[in-house]
Amino acid sequence: MKHLLSMEDLSTLEIEQLLDRAAYFKQGGKLEGDKKLYAVNMFFEPSTRTHHSFEMAEKKLGIETISFEPGESSVTKGETLYDTVLTMQALGVDIAVIRHKEEHYYEPLKALDIHVINGGDGCGQHPSQCLLDLFTIKEEFGTFSGKKVVICGDILHSRVANSNMQVLKRLGADIYFSGPREWFDASCAAYGTYLDIDQVVEVADVLMLLRVQHERHQADGAVFSKADYHAQYGLTIERAAKMKKDAIIMHPSPVNRDVEIAGCLVESEQSRIVAQMQNGVFMRMAILEAVLNEKEAEMRVCTL
Amino acid sequence: MKHLLSMEDLSTLEIEQLLDRAAYFKQGGKLEGDKKLYAVNMFFEPSTRTHHSFEMAEKKLGIETISFEPGESSVTKGETLYDTVLTMQALGVDIAVIRHKEEHYYEPLKALDIHVINGGDGCGQHPSQCLLDLFTIKEEFGTFSGKKVVICGDILHSRVANSNMQVLKRLGADIYFSGPREWFDASCAAYGTYLDIDQVVEVADVLMLLRVQHERHQADGAVFSKADYHAQYGLTIERAAKMKKDAIIMHPSPVNRDVEIAGCLVESEQSRIVAQMQNGVFMRMAILEAVLNEKEAEMRVCTL
């Protein structure tokens, strides 16, 4: 695994190995080797969790973090992403974690020697979020097989929904969708069935709520008032009361409180929203280790 | 001391202990224990001294610093301060140093497990500045008792004036105020007497000048020209010559040179303005240690 760009690139075995290593780090495991390593976190779109979760994972692994602010870099003088990442490679940086608004921004970067980890590409993939979601589900149930997972909300524009529906089905879960019908795409029908929110709360083992991305919807006019969305499609207190007792609530955050979910449910007993953030650090440690192992493997080949 | 939010929360004993520990760190003292600790400095308003003084204190104590830029975080997508700090806690961050324009922003954060240190809340409190001022005065005179401290300038809008007048009086100093009359509030009269600048320079042991916050005054219309302010209320070279020989000049910085104080007096022999910045690092080491000791104490309780 030289880069981590898309969930589609990962075999089921690789996913399972990542889940095992995240569990190892969560139990206090350490990275082997004492080579000094460098990572740069290049976030061209705002982020709190993904950015600082990777930073925390780097620090816990003893990897040095190089700072990078797009607005103070030569990107402002028109330097391309390729030339910027080439620069980081030339400076001796081992890993670039990148979030960029352009889908598939990483294609030209595959030619570089630096390891690229995709921290989100537009409406495309967000593999580290997907993997930490998998880790959180497996930690809860020990398996994916036969679990009823409902993805609810802005499926069309969601990096998370895209990655999750494909890989969860591959791992044996049963997928359902909910939320506004106009955000349910024919392409999703291959992965699961659309159900009304009042139906899904009774059947779901995992209720994955997605963020309503107000900032993306202002352009296309499909705007709900917050109260309307909550009443029609959100997890209200009343709906939450109908959930199975061992079912869990997930959300990639940031949460719009009282839109996708009633504010008081965010830190409730059935919610795993805080656990997802905690697990994100350990999964990202596993991802960083995995791309560095590839480096080690390359270096071993070179010295033969 | 789980958090440091306001000087009002501190007992006189706690203040004295912080002053002692700052002196210990100034003499090269080290933090005990070898646990890896993490802090995040969240400055939602501009800062050079407070921000980087905390960062330096963290580095000197061996605490890892997590980066945070409000403008590149999910705050731009509407995430609340509570949810942002909750995220930092979930990522494993031990301490959040926060500056925010809203007074008492920290109230909802008290429920969190992360330690919050107030780096300034609007026109409210700025306890670490207050404590470093106390440290600088005690270092000079060995006591507060009977020392004549003049707070001069924009008392109404100053976080520093608010904290300092209360605690200095509590510690036995005699408080006076100077500066424009319209910035002297009836509420201050409980703490000290208003005097003209030409009177106070002759009696003061400590002359604490406050910054004229042009950026806050443009709204309320109480604007002086820089030269007028300096002539009427500032520490001119002439006035400085009338000060007692062992009196000291203080200012929380940034200084408006030739407004509150003649530029050439900033680094003069009686000025402690640079010493305040130096002492700030040691006092912040003491503050960080104090909240971490609370963590240790909690952990000891848990393991019993």
Add this chain to the structure above:
Amino acid sequence: MKHLLSMEDLSTLEIEQLLDRAAYFKQGGKLEGDKKLYAVNMFFEPSTRTHHSFEMAEKKLGIETISFEPGESSVTKGETLYDTVLTMQALGVDIAVIRHKEEHYYEPLKALDIHVINGGDGCGQHPSQCLLDLFTIKEEFGTFSGKKVVICGDILHSRVANSNMQVLKRLGADIYFSGPREWFDASCAAYGTYLDIDQVVEVADVLMLLRVQHERHQADGAVFSKADYHAQYGLTIERAAKMKKDAIIMHPSPVNRDVEIAGCLVESEQSRIVAQMQNGVFMRMAILEAVLNEKEAEMRVCTL
């Protein structure tokens, strides 16, 4: 060497020592001593290479880096550069690496105890870029003597051209200039001869291309279309084919691909553009060491 401000301050011996130490660091050499040291990188103009190259050099030397964002500092409240750097000194920072748009910004800073390294002053000097260029040429040819170096492009506005023409001549190279005639200044004639690009590609040992600074030219109206500049003054594929086989191509970056140079030549066999970025880290390690040695020397004097 207390500061590094301008190439003009450096003797030929000092330059040679810096080149030797950069080679030492490139071979994996380490900094001696175990004192904890602190640097701050203050970039008031955008930068990717210089900023992060210094940061990387600091990390490789074990120097702690203090963060600094001009837009989030008290500079936004009108604090001067002098007072900002004085603050950094008071906080205990040993070295300030500064880029600032004002030429000779560093003059008032010479009085401070903190070591100042000039990361570029307006259209003035950029000594660390100059030194890494020298290092790259010496690494290639072992000498400067008699080597034909062509500086091609926006000579008038270039920090790099200014420093390089003077020092390369001093070290024995033969200097030529090319690019638009109107950007060739009478003051350059003292250092070398102007030649047409089609002539120079055949004689050059080193072809140093400069960046067309579109952002600076929009003001003065001397604007070329990108295609026009490339055709008339750029290194096209056809021109590159006429170069001597052991000649090298250099560029300080960021490159405007297909303006100064055909995009496909950037990573070509004769290009040293990536090597310049790699060498920059090692040269900056040598520069940091040099100013710190001065500190050591001062401290030895003090303890006698």
